[in-house]
Amino acid sequence: MIPLIILTNGVLCDSIYRTAALLFGEQPNVHLISSANLAPKEISNRIGKIIDLPECREHGVLIAVDLKGGSTWNVACKSAHENKHVAIISGVNLPMLLSFFNRRESGNLNEVVDSLIDAGKRGIDKYMC
Amino acid sequence: MPFSLVRVDDRTIHGQVVLGWASFIAPDRIILCNDQIASSDWEKELYESSFSDSGTEINVFTRAELQQYARSEKHSKERCILLVESLQDALDLLDLNIPFKTLNIGGLHFCDGKQELTDYIFLDDDDVECLKELQSRGILIEGQDIPSAKKVNVMKLVSENI
Numbered sequence: 001m002i003p004l005i006i007l008t009n010g011v012l013c014d015s016i017y018r019t020a021a022l023l024f025g026e027q028p029n030v031h032l033i034s035s036a037n038l039a040p041k042e043i044s045n046r047i048g049k050i051i052d053l054p055e056c057r058e059h060g061v062l063i064a065v066d067l068k069g070g071s072t073w074n075v076a077c078k079s080a081h082e083n084k085h086v087a088i089i090s091g092v093n094l095p096m097l098l099s100f101f102n103r104r105e106s107g108n109l110n111e112v113v114d115s116l117i118d119a120g121k122r123g124i125d126k127y128m129c
Numbered sequence: 130m131p132f133s134l135v136r137v138d139d140r141t142i143h144g145q146v147v148l149g150w151a152s153f154i155a156p157d158r159i160i161l162c163n164d165q166i167a168s169s170d171w172e173k174e175l176y177e178s179s180f181s182d183s184g185t186e187i188n189v190f191t192r193a194e195l196q197q198y199a200r201s202e203k204h205s206k207e208r209c210i211l212l213v214e215s216l217q218d219a220l221d222l223l224d225l226n227i228p229f230k231t232l233n234i235g236g237l238h239f240c241d242g243k244q245e246l247t248d249y250i251f252l253d254d255d256d257v258e259c260l261k262e263l264q265s266r267g268i269l270i271e272g273q274d275i276p277s278a279k280k281v282n283v284m285k286l287v288s289e290n291i
Contacts, residue, residue, distance in 0.1 A: 074175060
């Protein structure tokens with residue numbers, strides 16, 4: 001099972017995980033980090049400890065952040081640099097998380113990341129009368 | 130050349146700056162002055178490409194490149210936001226003859242050993258020394274994370290709380 005870190009600004013990480021859990025049930029191996037009040041160095045330390053866990057080393061680990069180019073993205077990219085078992089995706093949304101929780105037991109990290117990005121994009125559509 | 134905003138922010142180039150301050154100031158350019166990031170190709174690329182569709186030029190400069198930029202006639206009319214990562218870096222700008230009168234403290238967030246001043250300003254003893262030195266050199270120090278937030282008198286809070 002691929003572990004997950006959700007790293008966002010403000011309360012988004014808690015809210016989006018809580019909402020996914022309403023649909024999918026509580027999930028193991030999920031780490032929530034809000035960047036609120038935390039220096040990049042402190043966030044980086046917290047990420048570093050998680051990505052070094054044996055289950056992350058064994059299965060790979062996904063870091064889902066909210067905003068590409070924002071502080072969460074920058075810190076995640078810097079923390080994961082030269083760690084080939086870490087994947088980072090930006091623009092986290094509910095369809096992505098649901099796809100991830102559905103597939104993370106069976107797929108490898110690359111496949112799971114590709115399919116969750118696809119699910120995230122497919123979850124954005126329009127309907128105009 | 131005068132900078133439109135000189136800001137200390139440990140998150141450097143990020144949403145509050147590129148989305149918040151840039152829409153308020155409408156700068157031609159945002160510069161992060163940081164020797165370490167500017168000399169690492171992948172980190173420089175990470176920051177310079179971070180908001181590539183924002184319409185604002187984003188550069189990571191070494192101190193030498195910043196001096197060159199500030200002296201250049203070609204850029205003298207530009208509106209520019211200048212970012213540094215720490216109070217020591219802000220103090221160093223004065224020694225590089227980069228002139229500014231007001232320093233915006235936009236974010237010095239929590240890490241071990243830092244004391245809370247506001248929810249986005251946490252300081253240790255070295256930070257307080259830097260602030261006092263900046264003040265003694267005539268710099269006005271204002272806390273303000275985003276343009277819509279109220280400005281905070283940082284030195285007053287320091288004298289009351291630390």
